[in-house]
Amino acid sequence: MRPLKAGVVYFLLVFAVGWVSGPIREFWAVPYFGRMAAMLSEAVIILIAMIVAARWVIRRFRVPRTLPATISMGLVALGLLLPAEIAGALWLRRLSFQEYVASFATASSVISLIMFLLFVVMPTLVGRLTAAVWQHNDSGEVEDLWETDYWDAGHPYRYRLWIRRRLPWWLINLGVADKGRDCEAVGGWHRWYKSTEEIDGCYHCGVKPSRIS
Numbered sequence: 001m002r003p004l005k006a007g008v009v010y011f012l013l014v015f016a017v018g019w020v021s022g023p024i025r026e027f028w029a030v031p032y033f034g035r036m037a038a039m040l041s042e043a044v045i046i047l048i049a050m051i052v053a054a055r056w057v058i059r060r061f062r063v064p065r066t067l068p069a070t071i072s073m074g075l076v077a078l079g080l081l082l083p084a085e086i087a088g089a090l091w092l093r094r095l096s097f098q099e100y101v102a103s104f105a106t107a108s109s110v111i112s113l114i115m116f117l118l119f120v121v122m123p124t125l126v127g128r129l130t131a132a133v134w135q136h137n138d139s140g141e142v143e144d145l146w147e148t149d150y151w152d153a154g155h156p157y158r159y160r161l162w163i164r165r166r167l168p169w170w171l172i173n174l175g176v177a178d179k180g181r182d183c184e185a186v187g188g189w190h191r192w193y194k195s196t197e198e199i200d201g202c203y204h205c206g207v208k209p210s211r212i213s
Contacts, residue, residue, distance in 0.1 A: 003069050006061040007076025010123065013053035014046065014077070015084060021045050022088075039111045046115060054126040055166050065127035074120035081119065129168040156186045157204040180205040 021042050029038035063069050089100040103109055152158050157180040164177045172178075183190050183205045190207065192200040201208050 002061050002063050003072035004076055006057045006063045007073040010053055010057045010073060011077035011080040014049050015081065017049040018046060035108045039108045043111050043115055050119060050122040051126060051168060054123045058123060058127055067124060070124040070127045073123045078120050126168055129170060152191065155204065156188045157183065161204055182207050
């Protein structure tokens with residue numbers, strides 16, 4: 001049931017963004033920049049929405065980060081998206097079903113097909129690449145410890161850490177929301193984790209002192 005509920009909410013969140021960006025693309029971006037540039041610009045916005053939505057939904061509904069669970073979530077969302085896309089083309093864009101299908105033969109529609117594919121696999125990609133701490137409870141289901149711990153009220157780097165928890169690793173590795181330099185230097189405190197057998201790391205900053213015990 002969790003992948004089913006998560007898929008529905010994932011669809012609603014991304015579709016809401018598309019509902020806003022679609023008219024902007026058609027009525028403003030296409031006349032000024034052309035269809036291809038408009039499609040690419042919107043694709044970037046939708047891609048970010050997919051990443052953020054998938055990340056939040058997986059955490060909110062405790063979806064196990066296993067391939068069957070995350071793929072099921074993506075397929076449920078796609079099953080809702082396709083009828084909504086067709087309905088929008090028929091009723092809002094005033095296209096016939098044959099014209100809608102024929103539109104996928106154009107170069108710009110390749111972007112749409114790629115986005116459909118990413119929409120399905122994004123929960124799996126996000127589930128495998130995001131930085132989070134997980135443990136199994138007594139029933140064998142995955143729990144996320146960040147939901148109840150590690151929000152340090154009053155810490156100078158607390159919002160930086162909040163952002164890092166919700167980004168995929170590949171964005172973090174590009175330098176987005178880097179750790180702070182030193183918690184104590186800005187009036188904060190370290191929150192340690194054991195990164196190896198001998199070294200501790202801090203969730204908030206880049207300090208890594210050697211373990212004493």
